[in-house]
Amino acid sequence: MIDTPRPPAPHRVLVVLGTRPEAVKLAPVVRAMVASPRFEPVVVTTGQHREMLEQMLTALEVVPDVRLDVMRERQDLHGLTSRLARELGAVVAGAPFDAAVVQGDTTTAYSGALAAFYEGIPVAHVEAGLRSGVATDPFPEELNRRLVARLARWHFAPTAPAAENLRREGVPVEDVEVTGNTVIDNLLWVVGRGLGTSAFPPARTGGGPRIVVTLHRRENQGDTMAALARTVADVADARDAEVVLPLHLSPAVRDAVLPVLGDHPRVRVTGPLDYLDFTATLADADLALTDSGGVQEEAPSLDVPVLVLRRTTERREAVDAGAAALVGTDPEEVRRYALDLLDDPGRLRRMASVANPFGDGRASARVLERLDRDLTP
Missing domain, CATH: 3.40.50.2000 (Glycogen Phosphorylase B;)
Structure with a gap:
């Protein structure tokens, strides 16, 4: 009897999100992971946009595995950052994750990358390389994304100029992948299904724009x-x-x-x-x-x-x-x-009429292809 080789175990990947934009831009990545036998996503929501997040995740077909509750009324950035670091740290402590994925420039993204880095979990940064050039504008997002770049192993840049920003900052060329922006993946998914209802009246009320x-x-x-x-x-x-x-x-x-x-x-x-x-x-x-x-x-x-x-x-x-x-x-x-x-x-x-410079709807597939290639022994 010939033994059939077992397929390799799927990559167990932590996906951290907390705001509406993060949910929008990571939803196609999560959906692609769920559909792939090569990945086992574990989705953690921090609740940074608590009231806005749950309904959106349901609509985008993303089911969180861990729900945190970090927000307090009129909480300042000191309180938010310390609470995120503590609670995300507890999630990743000793957990067998092969990689962690964060998106963009929120305090959730920075804290998730830091928590993973402290545990030796390699970090993938989706929408990497965006820069305004002014550390305090937008605040605190510009600094957050610069800090995540220092913590990340993979830098998934949405465009060539974003990739060039990273290269100028000394990020190794081989660690940067131009993927397009996952937001376009999600937008085309939503539009293709005819989802959502416009807040404008069905008929125009006048001749104006x-x-x-x-x-x-x-x-x-x-x-x-x-x-x-x-x-x-x-x-x-x-x-x-x-x-x-x-x-x-x-x-x-x-x-x-x-x-x-x-x-x-x-x-x-x-x-x-x-x-x-x-x-x-x-x-x-x-x-x-x-x-x-x-x-x-x-x-x-x-x-x-x-x-x-x-x-x-x-x-x-x-x-x-x-x-x-x-x-x-x-x-x-x-x-x-x-x-x-x-x-x-x-x-x-x-x-x-200008063509969208941010992507063709295949960014999530490119992210998964690179992670699978690098994580497979």
Whole structure:
């Protein structure tokens, strides 16, 4: 009787996520692992976006194996980081993981990478190499992603410029893999299934444009965000626009936005939209005004031009390609730029027609191919 060789044991991989963007960008990686006999994912959620996360994970067909509860009301970064380090450390202590996967630039990502590093677990960084060039902008995300780069074994860069950033910082060329961005994998998965409901009315209420607005960035909170909210009102009034603004749960965001836009007749302020509904809403828009990183990546695949309400962006590819414009946070400059663009249909169409520079929908497959190759004895 001939013995049939047993297939090698699957790679047991810790996947750490805690925020909505992390869930969106790691969901296709987890789904691909679940579908592969080569991987055994163990998904840990930290609850950094506790209220927003569970419904999204269900919609994205991701089932957490461990649920942490790190958030406390008005918790500062000191408290969040120390709680994450302690609780993630307890998860990985002595556990037989072959690798750990973190995504992006959140405090969850940094703490997950650190906890894994302390236990000798090699770290894979998805969406590696993004840089604004300013350590405090965005805060604390720019520093978080630089720190994760120092801890990671694999650097999965979404674009060639991101990979070049890592090489300039001394990351070995062989440790960097250009994959595209997993957010495009997930976007195409959602759109292909026709999931989500737009927050815009089914029929347009007037002749003006439809604009989706997101504001949440920490460095914009306070007076800057209140001024940007007033600019949104001005643009809506000046061009009879329909505006949808999904409001972040942060008290600081709500304190800045609601007094200005809460009762505005042309602005629909909603609660946080789940990922499926937000994707449908974004696809229904003519223009996006945002300080979000994810919107800069997703909108080009939906043919929606983007005005980035920040002083810097680590996603220069969209700006360089012409799908987005970095307009800053000065209220008058934002107002002028938005109105000029809305008054130039040809320019608006050109921005909408730019091919997405962030990927082709196969990023997750490339991540798994590299991990399998390096983890297989």
